[in-house]
Amino acid sequence: MNDIKDKLRTHIEKMISLSDDEFSWIYEHFTFQEFKKNELIFEEGQPVKHVYFVLSGLVVLSYTDRDAKQHLISFAMEDWWETDFVAFYSKSRSTFALKCIENTKMLCLTLDHFEKLCATIQKMEHFFLKKSIAGHIGSQQRILSFLTSSAKQRYEHMITNHPALVQRIPKSMLASYLGVSRETLSRIL
Amino acid sequence: MNDIKDKLRTHIEKMISLSDDEFSWIYEHFTFQEFKKNELIFEEGQPVKHVYFVLSGLVVLSYTDRDAKQHLISFAMEDWWETDFVAFYSKSRSTFALKCIENTKMLCLTLDHFEKLCATIQKMEHFFLKKSIAGHIGSQQRILSFLTSSAKQRYEHMITNHPALVQRIPKSMLASYLGVSRETLSRIL
DNA sequence: TTGAAAAAGTGATATTTGTCACACCGTCTT
DNA sequence: AAGACGGTGTGACAAATATCACTTTTTCAA
Numbered sequence: 324m325n326d327i328k329d330k331l332r333t334h335i336e337k338m339i340s341l342s343d344d345e346f347s348w349i350y351e352h353f354t355f356q357e358f359k360k361n362e363l364i365f366e367e368g369q370p371v372k373h374v375y376f377v378l379s380g381l382v383v384l385s386y387t388d389r390d391a392k393q394h395l396i397s398f399a400m401e402d403w404w405e406t407d408f409v410a411f412y413s414k415s416r417s418t419f420a421l422k423c424i425e426n427t428k429m430l431c432l433t434l435d436h437f438e439k440l441c442a443t444i445q446k447m448e449h450f451f452l453k454k455s456i457a458g459h460i461g462s463q464q465r466i467l468s469f470l471t472s473s474a475k476q477r478y479e480h481m482i483t484n485h486p487a488l489v490q491r492i493p494k495s496m497l498a499s500y501l502g503v504s505r506e507t508l509s510r511i512l
Numbered sequence: 513m514n515d516i517k518d519k520l521r522t523h524i525e526k527m528i529s530l531s532d533d534e535f536s537w538i539y540e541h542f543t544f545q546e547f548k549k550n551e552l553i554f555e556e557g558q559p560v561k562h563v564y565f566v567l568s569g570l571v572v573l574s575y576t577d578r579d580a581k582q583h584l585i586s587f588a589m590e591d592w593w594e595t596d597f598v599a600f601y602s603k604s605r606s607t608f609a610l611k612c613i614e615n616t617k618m619l620c621l622t623l624d625h626f627e628k629l630c631a632t633i634q635k636m637e638h639f640f641l642k643k644s645i646a647g648h649i650g651s652q653q654r655i656l657s658f659l660t661s662s663a664k665q666r667y668e669h670m671i672t673n674h675p676a677l678v679q680r681i682p683k684s685m686l687a688s689y690l691g692v693s694r695e696t697l698s699r700i701l
Numbered sequence: 702t703t704g705a706a707a708a709a710g711t712g713a714t715a716t717t718t719g720t721c722a723c724a725c726c727g728t729c730t731t
Numbered sequence: 732a733a734g735a736c737g738g739t740g741t742g743a744c745a746a747a748t749a750t751c752a753c754t755t756t757t758t759c760a761a
Contacts, residue, residue: 462651
């Protein structure tokens with residue numbers, strides 16, 4: 324249990340510093356959950372009650388279009404925060420699914436607790452602002468890669484920038500994340 | 513001048529509420545700047561000292577690749593915040609250029625002032641967190657459009673969701689923003 | 702008013718990528 | 732050991748999009 328607390332604390336303290344009391348109080352607002360490989364955390368049409376902090380394992384956020392084709396929006400591994408942010412913040416139903424690629428341990432934070440943390444400890448609002456900005460910048464970089472790069476270049480970019488992630492996912496998933504067909508990715512290699 | 517103050521205040525108060533004193537103090541941290549059509553606000557390689565709040569007009573954030581080809585990352589019109597966020601937050605040099613498509617009036621906020629506002633008035637940190645989340649969600653939607661949609665569908669999506677913007681920019685720019693060639697967009701219409 | 706520059710349309714062709722069909726391989730279960 | 736299944740590779744062909752060259756239209760300033 325203490326390694327879980329440490330993991331969250333170390334993560335938050337990369338950006339802000341907290342007293343023992345502050346951290347203990349913060350930690351009380353999270354719940355722990357464990358999921359097995361291939362298990363669905365939530366799926367399309369369901370309410371999204373939490374934002375998830377990944378302690379270990381790997382999850383993927385996906386969208387299924389009218390033709391039942393799956394599109395992978397993002398992966399989240401250790402130290403990442405993930406959820407369907409639209410559904411989470413507006414307390415509405417998800418347009419995405421969140422699924423485990425590996426056995427995964429997560430800390431879960433409800434919107435009410437998220438807002439309570441932000442309102443009570445300003446440093447936490449600051450922390451989440453920084454996280455959100457980083458997320459925004461990451462998304463902008465991905466958009467730029469769609470605008471400027473061929474499928475091959477996007478693949479090579481993944482290999483150099485996220486080699487650990489590439490090792491852990493089947494190539495068919497990587498293809499979907501990169502926005503190319505499985506077959507095209509196979510020929511690119 | 514008062515219409516400028518009102519514009520900013522109305523914008524911020526859509527999300528949080530402020531006393532007259534609070535707003536006046538906040539407003540003092542901004543500087544006003546006016547640019548002409550086609551003027552560069554900053555370009556690749558320059559430091560980015562401000563985040564810009566667009567009062568009126570239209571600007572575009574762009575990236576130029578090794579082949580000197582321009583790619584349009586985002587547009588910002590009235591009530592939008594824009595800058596090269598990487599360069600702004602890290603006080604480093606820009607990889608993007610910010611250019612005026614129309615005569616544009618903006619309010620400018622330095623990083624130091626941004627941080628001072630956030631640190632002093634928690635509501636402002638809350639405001640910027642909400643803005644950042646909205647930006648992140650917008651980027652994720654755009655990524656999803658690259659994953660799921662053809663050029664034609666992306667174009668139609670723009671027409672229905674940002675008709676005002678489409679009217680104000682040349683089709684060649686719209687093409688670049690959508691990630692297709694000018695000629696392909698022309699044939700799609 | 703007119704001429705230059707910018708923006709937009711179009712035909713011909715090349716390139717990239719998707720789709721479908723099928724083969725191959727390893728793992729897991731029974 | 733046999734069969735089922737997921738993941739992957741590949742050939743043939745179709746569809747989408749890029750590129751190049753050129754024309755037409757629009758805009759705007761001298």
